[in-house]
Amino acid sequence: MSARVRPSPWLLLVVMPTALYVVAGKRYSELMSLGPGWARARGMAEGYTAASIRQICAVARAVAVIGYGLWTLAAATGDGHLTRLSFLPFAVALFRYGVLLKDGRGDALVTWLLRLLPRPVFCRLPF
Numbered sequence: 001m002s003a004r005v006r007p008s009p010w011l012l013l014v015v016m017p018t019a020l021y022v023v024a025g026k027r028y029s030e031l032m033s034l035g036p037g038w039a040r041a042r043g044m045a046e047g048y049t050a051a052s053i054r055q056i057c058a059v060a061r062a063v064a065v066i067g068y069g070l071w072t073l074a075a076a077t078g079d080g081h082l083t084r085l086s087f088l089p090f091a092v093a094l095f096r097y098g099v100l101l102k103d104g105r106g107d108a109l110v111t112w113l114l115r116l117l118p119r120p121v122f123c124r125l126p127f
Contacts, residue, residue: 021064028054033104
């Protein structure tokens with residue numbers, strides 16, 4: 001049983017292209033690491049080239065950043081400077097993932113995100 005709460009259109013406008021960006025970025029990393037044998041490893045990948053995946057990434061990132069920016073403008077009521085400022089970390093994170101993709105390390109997204117999290121002194125994670 002689920003709650004009868006309709007998701008915000010802003011949530012869908014931001015989450016869907018962000019997810020597409022991450023998925024396409026991971027596929028691009030696979031393509032770069034596996035080379036020509038990539039299409040055989042992924043049955044659905046036969047029609048995709050590196051250029052087409054890069055284009056998908058660019059469009060998805062642009063839609064996500066613009067959508068989040070529009071949400072921050074629409075959601076900021078009164079003195080909503082913090083809401084507007086939340087745009088910066090979001091945009092920087094997406095563009096930083098683009099740098100990881102360019103460096104051929106798009107599959108290391110989770111490791112990169114976990115390194116950003118503050119860790120307590122008593123907690124030593126093995127990465």
